[in-house]
Amino acid sequence: MTHSATRVSRRAFLLAACATAGTVVSLGACATGIFPFIPDHYTFSQQQVQAAVQRKFPYRREVQQLFDVALTNPVVTLLPERNRVAVKLDARLESPLMQQPVSGVFTLSSELAWDGERRAVVLKQPSVDSVDMQGAAAAYGQQVGAVAALAAAQLLDHYAVYTFKPEQLQFAGVSYEPGTISVLTNGIRVQIVEK
Structure with missing residues (x-):
């Protein structure tokens, strides 16, 4: 199975998990990383x-x-x-x-x-x-x-100004890592992408 096929099957699994759980969250929100277990970014504050x-x-x-x-x-x-x-x-x-x-x-x-x-x-x-x-x-x-x-x-x-806990970069056996790091007016946003 190719790498892109693996990503597609993981996304399909997550969409099915959202639907099966009967959540009120729309499938579009789930697919974009708003699903609570797999954020598409983390933001930490200036404080x-x-x-x-x-x-x-x-x-x-x-x-x-x-x-x-x-x-x-x-x-x-x-x-x-x-x-x-x-x-x-x-x-x-x-x-x-x-x-x-x-x-x-x-x-x-x-x-x-x-x-x-x-x-x-x-x-x-x-x-x-x-x-x-x-x-x-x-x-x-x-x-x-x-x-x-x-x-x-x-x-x-x-x-180091922020250290991730191991569980913040793991879900269902899949490893994630930071992508783009953006400085905002109220914090620092770190994109999370699959390794």
Whole structure:
């Protein structure tokens, strides 16, 4: 039996199961993945992403043996127009090369990707979008941005913001996996497709 024939027979089985169960749900809804046991997508909220990212902070690290970087207070924002997730962070940088510590705020953004081994949606290749230094620290904006970008990239690259439970990707002996990942205004939608 071919792969497409297997899909057709599974869909026919599911349609028959819907009809036999006497559900009020229309067959069209059942066939499109709205059937409650086989969703065609999962959506997790901005608050869930915020909680996942929050677990990594506060973060302190020595970078290139010259800078002591402290990152705190992450705030997650969804950027649907760019299909990215942004994280705004407070940064404090100390170095023997500077007379006093400097502080500021920077924002990085990241695309999202699927990590099959961990069954997780992860941040991928975060990059610094903006650096805002105040007062005398403004002269160090470029340096803080570069050092913070390095620290943040090491910290958040491939960091899981949502991990699927095994049962969310299995039904009736059939394995499913995420397809397209879309950033929405109120959450992140992950399409579910048959493996």
